[in-house]
Amino acid sequence: MSEPVFPQRLLRTRLYEQVAEQITAWIADNNLREGDRLPPERELATRLGVSRATLSQALVALEVIGVVAVRHGDGTVLRGGGATRIVEAIRSHADRLPEIIETRDALETKIASLAATRRTDEDLARIDDALDAMADDIAAGGRGVEGDERFHGAVTAAAHSLLLARLMDEIGDLIKESRIESLSQPGRPRDSLAGHRAIADAIRAGDPAGAAEAMHEHVAMVSDVALLRPPR
Structure with missing residues (x-):
């Protein structure tokens, strides 16, 4: 049978x-x-x-x-264009997220470590400017998306690695999608800003292990997004 x-x-x-x-x-x-x-x-x-x-x-x-x-x-x-099969497009994005997060963690922890040993005074000034911009936006009621992007860009520049910067640029649009999703979670902008400050402190102190750990913890925290949670 x-x-x-x-x-x-x-x-x-x-x-x-x-x-x-x-x-x-x-x-x-x-x-x-x-x-x-x-x-x-x-x-x-x-x-x-x-x-x-x-x-x-x-x-x-x-x-x-x-x-x-x-x-x-x-x-x-x-915006112009956009998806026509909405649920399928949302789920396609969600399916990509774990790999984006994994790649981002691998790249940015190394970048933070290098930044702690290679940063210049000019690099630290750019990092601080990005932190200030994010803090001002959040205080005004925004999500701090642009400041967040500027901060990670400044840390990447401080690593002074052309290849790592190129790899980060390759996944930049994918990271931007996950950044929007993450910073829209309740309370997330301020938590993200606190994580940025911990990373910046370690970079300023010339502590590569501390900078890598702070970046790893930050990426793990901001990766907790609604799109990856089971349906309720």
Whole structure:
């Protein structure tokens, strides 16, 4: 007797994935185009009948796949193009994240170690400027995305390794996606800033082992993102 054939198990759709699809359907129904702004989150959540927390998570997912841009002080703005199969695009991004995180950890821990032995006064000044920019943005209610990017760029430059800098540049866009997702987690911008300061302190002290450990702990912390958590 042949073995029975069971239907393939359906993947459980996360609530924020459903909401992301609702948002894109609402955008299409209202004929919105690139550059148009979505209503404030409170208003949009009411229209869609979902909580603001779930709406925020859906908007972040749409941001990392290029459908919208969330700008501090300017709201959520539609970008050109974007995905048409929303859930598939979100999950494709999520599938890439573990490898991105693994690669980032390997590269940046080495970069931090080298920066602690090779940094110049000019390098330290750039690192401090990036920390100040991130702190100012967070204090004003932003996520500190640009300051975060500047900080990691300054640390990479301080390592004075052209090959490592080139490798970081190769995965820059992928890291930017994960950066947006990470800094959108509640409380994450301030935690990330604290991690940056620990890295900077070790680099300034000329402590390569301490800088590598601080960077490893930082990457591990910022890698805890909603896209990688099981559905609830």
